[in-house]
Amino acid sequence: MSGSCTIGKMSPWSRQIGIFILAAVALVLSMVGNTARAADKELSKEDRACLSCHDKEGLSKPLENGDTLALQISTAGFVESMHLGTSCEDCHSDLDAKTHGKVKHSIKSKREFSLSMRESCRTCHKKRFTEYEDSVHAALIKEGSTKAPLCSDCHNPHTVRSVKIEQPIEQTPCARCHKDIFNAYSVDVHGKERIAKGASAPLCANCHQAHAVKAASLGDSVKNACLVCHKNTFEMHSDWLPNTALHFEAISCPACHAPNAQRRVNLRLYDGTLKRQVSEKMGVPQFDRLTDAADTHDMGLDERALWSLLKEFNHEANNGRTVLRGRLEVRSGLEAHQLSEKSKALKDCNVCHKQGAAPFQSVTLTIAGSDGRPLHHGVQKDVLNSLTSMESVSGFYAIGSTRIKLLDTLLVLVLLGAISVPLGHMAITRIFRGLREKLEAERAAAAIQSTSQNSAGAMSPHDDASK
Ligand code: HEC
Ligand code: HEC
Ligand code: HEC
Ligand code: HEC
Ligand code: HEC
Ligand code: HEC
Ligand code: HEC
Ligand code: HEC
Ligand code: HEC
Incomplete structure (x- = not known):
């Protein structure tokens, strides 16, 4: 031999x-x-x-x-x-x-x-x-x-070819280890486009990078990758989606563009001082310890548990600036790769803006693990609607809560307005201008209240729009 x-x-x-x-x-x-x-x-x-x-x-x-x-x-x-x-x-x-x-x-x-x-x-x-x-x-x-x-x-060091030589998509090295995701991707809008038309459509590395691959939900790098190719995305959406910046901040792109996906609200621990998601230090796992202790019956964290957990994190991080930021996203990484043509995208305001809206029935709390990948713990969905949680967390503000309810009545008007498009659009704009002012005032009041009490710190997507 x-x-x-x-x-x-x-x-x-x-x-x-x-x-x-x-x-x-x-x-x-x-x-x-x-x-x-x-x-x-x-x-x-x-x-x-x-x-x-x-x-x-x-x-x-x-x-x-x-x-x-x-x-x-x-x-x-x-x-x-x-x-x-x-x-x-x-x-x-x-x-x-x-x-x-x-x-x-x-x-x-x-x-x-x-x-x-x-x-x-x-x-x-x-x-x-x-x-x-x-x-x-x-x-x-x-x-x-x-x-x-x-x-x-x-890369096989003995046979490596120029990366400029276009290969069938299944040859991409990512496919070998992330098979399920590859299979989903290969039949979604980009996979099909890639097969039909080649490199103008993204392969894994276009959205995630090949070498500096980061945990996908960390930061905005994946979202920014979308915007590199889809340059006028913001303008396209602002034609029909009021407050586009807020929606883009609060909803991941696949949450609307993977029409069959299940959705959930993810409350992410966020460091308001460093302006990034809180991550665990390597070798110091505190998230699982704290969440397990706060949720002994494994029913999901209730508002009190969430509140004391937040306090604990502020205590341990010792800067009082750990807050929660909500994001509506798809429930599994697989579903992020089931993007569809634009005609199938989620446009119906009611899917989100109505009492008991499906995406708000599943809530999770996450921290970035030491490698950046998220660690999750379930949260009881009532937390989003609970007024006590609003008070106890002193201005902690989660998407889908009272503000969404406030929208309900207004949305009836919006939907009526939509019967006649130009008229409807004017109506929408007027309604939301009024609403925005109202919310602005509400927010200002909450901010004053929270600075005077100054415990957990308030956070809404707006506070962070400069990011
Ligand atoms: C005389 C035949 C012969 C030549 C010449 C030879 N190898 Fe090997 N090589 C072997 C054999 C036999 C083994 C398996 C050794 C073992 O079983 O421990 C091996 C093993 C290896 C391995 C596996 C790792 C290891 O250390 O066992 C590498 C890498 C390797 N060779 C590289 C080279 C390179 C590079 C050269 C030229 C500089 C070279 N070989 C020249 C016979 C050769
Ligand atoms: C660009 C760097 C590079 C060059 C040039 C290179 N090798 Fe290797 N070789 C590697 C690496 C890295 C591995 C380990 C591959 C792995 O992780 O499986 C390896 C593995 C091997 C092995 C073990 C079998 C395998 O595929 O893992 C042999 C035998 C070997 N090389 C021989 C050679 C011989 C002979 C040459 C010259 C003709 C050569 N290598 C040139 C980097 C190189
Ligand atoms: C002694 C220098 C040397 C070492 C060591 C080396 N490479 Fe290379 N590599 C080169 C050169 C030279 C090229 C050709 C670059 C070019 O012409 O653009 C190349 C090309 C490549 C390419 C293709 C680049 C392209 O433009 O498509 C890949 C991928 C690659 N190397 C990976 C590796 C990997 C993986 C290792 C370690 C196992 C390695 N190389 C080690 C010198 C090296
Ligand atoms: C069009 C851009 C795009 C392409 C192409 C793409 N992804 Fe993703 N990927 C995403 C988005 C968006 C997410 C979810 C990010 C988030 O949570 O915000 C994601 C998430 C992931 C995750 C994390 C999954 C989890 O369980 O949370 C992995 C792993 C991943 N992608 C691998 C791949 C692989 C492998 C390929 C190629 C087969 C690929 N991606 C192609 C955009 C892309
Ligand atoms: C997870 C898979 C993966 C790993 C690990 C990886 N690469 Fe790559 N690499 C790719 C892909 C995919 C490309 C194709 C080009 C692209 O889209 O950026 C590439 C392209 C390259 C190129 C040529 C093009 C360029 O951008 O320069 C070189 C050289 C290279 N890789 C070297 C390396 C070296 C050295 C390492 C280890 C430090 C490494 N790669 C690790 C997937 C990988
Ligand atoms: C040799 C196997 C292997 C290859 C090849 C590979 N990965 Fe991974 N990757 C893993 C493993 C293992 C993990 C950790 C388990 C997990 O999250 O799926 C991981 C994790 C990831 C994550 C973080 C998951 C999260 O939760 O955000 C992303 C993103 C990712 N890989 C993308 C890629 C991309 C893009 C490529 C190709 C350029 C690639 N991987 C190639 C094995 C691989
Ligand atoms: C609230 C749901 C929603 C969110 C969030 C959303 N989109 Fe869309 N998007 C849509 C709908 C609905 C359409 C189709 C609009 C139409 O055809 O009138 C669309 C259209 C598009 C188009 C096609 C534009 C065109 O007209 O050619 C692209 C590309 C796109 N979105 C990318 C993105 C990206 C990238 C993100 C994340 C930054 C994103 N979308 C976030 C719902 C959404
Ligand atoms: C490498 C460039 C590239 C990247 C990165 C990219 N796309 Fe695309 N995307 C395309 C191309 C090319 C098409 C097919 C042609 C078209 O419809 O514009 C497409 C199609 C789409 C469509 C369908 C549009 C329609 O007209 O039906 C949506 C939705 C979309 N992309 C969303 C996204 C999202 C979300 C991301 C990030 C997670 C993303 N894209 C990242 C190039 C890209
Ligand atoms: C995928 C779910 C989803 C869809 C679809 C959706 N929204 Fe929203 N919307 C949200 C979320 C999440 C927020 C952020 C809630 C918060 O910050 O309180 C939000 C916020 C808003 C706000 C509040 C803006 C502010 O200044 O606070 C308005 C107004 C609004 N949406 C109107 C609409 C309209 C009109 C549509 C349909 C054209 C729509 N939304 C479609 C989820 C959605």
């Missing part, structure tokens, strides 16, 4: 000369033509020595965990790859030429081997490496994940 070949023994001198001659030959050949055959000869003597053993079918090695590491490297594949100009030893610098291939040494698992090779990309691809190190995937690996990707999980 293995060990039948021997590494050619050479003095460093003859090696140098060898490299020189080969380089000269390569130069000549590259002037003659750039066929694969010529490229084959461009391989250095050293690389060819490696391949003389390694391009043997079936060459493999058993690993401690019982798996087998295939050791065959295809010469043709390497020659065609973007790494043709890189020599084996640039990346495999730690091999001992004297003993290699003769003395067996043990490797625990494929993963352990991959990890031992991970640094090899850094020297030549610094920028990508740095971006990657800041990703959710790298954070997962730091936490001990054996499933999150290293460079070599997304």
Whole structure:
């Protein structure tokens, strides 16, 4: 099976000369033509020595965990790859030429081997490496994940082709590990467009980035990615959606654009001082501890529990600025990838703005985990409507609460107005102008009240519109 070949023994001198001659030959050949055959000869003597053993079918090695590491490297594949100009030893610098291939040494698992090779990309691809190190995937690996990707999980170093060569979408490396999401994506409006028309429509990395992948619900990077391609989105929506900025702040794009999705209200712990979501420090899990303690019967947090939890976070974070920010979103990550044509998007105000509206029947509280991914805990839906919670949390203000109720009567008028479009539109504008003033006054009053009591701190999407 293995060990039948021997590494050619050479003095460093003859090696140098060898490299020189080969380089000269390569130069000549590259002037003659750039066929694969010529490229084959461009391989250095050293690389060819490696391949003389390694391009043997079936060459493999058993690993401690019982798996087998295939050791065959295809010469043709390497020659065609973007790494043709890189020599084996640039990346495999730690091999001992004297003993290699003769003395067996043990490797625990494929993963352990991959990890031992991970640094090899850094020297030549610094920028990508740095971006990657800041990703959710790298954070997962730091936490001990054996499933999150290293460079070599997304790029085979021996066969890597130019990323400019367009591949069928299922070749995108993300598909291998996020299969369900890929399957949903591949038949949604973008997947279909991508298959039909190519790169103008987004693939995973266009919305999430390839290297600096962040937890999807953290910050606005995914939303901003939508706006890069859909430039006049804001104007398009403001034609019919009053207070577009507020709606965009309070509702995730898929919540309206995945028409069959289930929706929920997500109350996110938010640091009003740092202006970003609260995240747990690595190794200091407090969210689960606190929520479990506050919800011993696992019924979902009630308003009192929510209130004291908020106090606790303000105490622990010690800045008194931890607040809750509501967002209406789809219930599962899968549903975020079931976007549909615009004609199917949610336009009916009543789906949200009526008593007992479905999206407000499911409520969750989240914090960003140390890798950025959200940790959830259920909240009783009454919290949104409860006046006591409004008072007890001193201006804590959740979407879907009293303000939504206030809208109900007005929406009847809106719907009547909609019978005649131009008239309806005027009516809507007038109604909402009046409403806005009313709400503005209400908010100002609440703000005064909350600064005088000054405990949990108030937060509404408006306070944060500058973000
Ligand atoms: C004489 C044949 C031979 C040559 C030449 C050779 N290898 Fe190997 N290589 C082997 C064998 C046999 C193994 C399996 C060793 C084992 O089972 O422990 C191996 C294993 C490996 C492994 C797996 C990890 C490890 O350390 O076991 C890598 C990577 C590798 N070789 C790279 C190279 C590179 C790069 C070169 C050229 C510099 C090279 N090899 C030259 C025979 C060879
Ligand atoms: C650009 C860097 C790079 C170059 C160039 C390179 N390798 Fe590798 N090689 C790696 C990495 C990284 C791994 C680990 C792959 C993984 O995680 O599965 C690896 C793995 C291997 C393995 C183990 C089998 C496998 O696929 O995991 C062998 C054998 C090997 N390389 C041989 C070679 C030979 C021979 C050459 C030259 C023809 C070469 N490599 C060139 C980076 C490189
Ligand atoms: C989760 C999968 C994934 C991981 C991990 C990953 N890449 Fe990439 N990489 C991609 C994808 C997808 C592209 C395609 C280009 C794009 O859309 O940005 C790409 C493109 C590239 C490119 C060429 C284009 C460019 O933007 O420069 C290089 C070089 C590269 N990656 C190197 C690396 C290195 C080095 C690492 C490890 C630090 C790494 N990649 C880790 C998925 C990944
Ligand atoms: C010794 C330098 C060197 C090392 C080490 C190296 N690469 Fe490269 N890599 C290159 C060069 C040179 C290119 C060709 C770049 C070009 O022409 O744009 C390249 C191209 C690539 C591309 C395709 C870029 C594109 O434009 O499509 C990817 C992906 C890539 N490398 C990934 C890796 C990964 C993963 C590793 C680590 C396993 C690695 N490289 C290690 C030098 C290196
Ligand atoms: C059109 C943009 C877009 C594309 C293309 C896209 N995603 Fe997403 N992805 C999103 C949005 C939006 C979310 C939800 C973000 C949020 O909660 O605000 C998301 C969420 C996710 C999540 C988190 C899921 C969870 O359980 O919360 C993962 C993982 C993910 N996407 C992977 C992928 C993969 C893999 C692909 C390619 C098959 C892909 N995405 C393609 C926009 C996109
Ligand atoms: C080798 C497997 C692997 C590959 C390849 C991979 N991922 Fe992941 N990814 C994971 C694992 C494991 C997690 C953590 C579990 C989870 O959240 O699904 C994760 C998490 C994520 C998350 C965070 C989920 C959240 O809750 O927000 C996003 C976003 C993501 N991946 C996007 C991508 C994108 C985009 C690509 C391709 C460029 C990709 N992944 C390729 C394994 C992979
Ligand atoms: C309140 C629900 C809602 C929200 C939130 C929403 N949309 Fe829409 N969007 C719609 C509806 C309904 C249409 C169709 C309007 C029409 O055809 O009159 C639409 C149309 C679109 C269109 C097609 C525009 C055109 O006319 O060509 C795009 C692109 C789009 N939305 C992207 C987004 C993005 C990106 C976000 C998040 C920043 C978003 N939408 C948030 C409901 C929403
Ligand atoms: C790489 C560019 C790109 C990104 C990023 C992108 N889209 Fe698209 N989107 C397209 C293209 C191209 C189409 C199909 C052509 C069209 O209808 O505009 C499309 C279609 C749509 C449609 C259907 C429009 C219609 O006319 O029926 C909606 C809705 C939409 N995108 C929403 C989003 C949302 C939400 C995001 C972010 C989560 C997003 N897009 C990210 C390029 C993009
Ligand atoms: C997907 C659910 C959803 C849809 C559809 C929706 N809204 Fe809203 N709307 C919300 C949420 C959530 C808020 C934020 C509530 C808050 O901040 O109190 C909001 C806020 C508002 C406000 C209050 C603005 C302010 O200044 O406080 C008005 C007015 C409004 N919506 C009107 C409409 C109209 C008219 C439609 C239909 C054209 C509509 N909404 C469609 C969910 C929705």
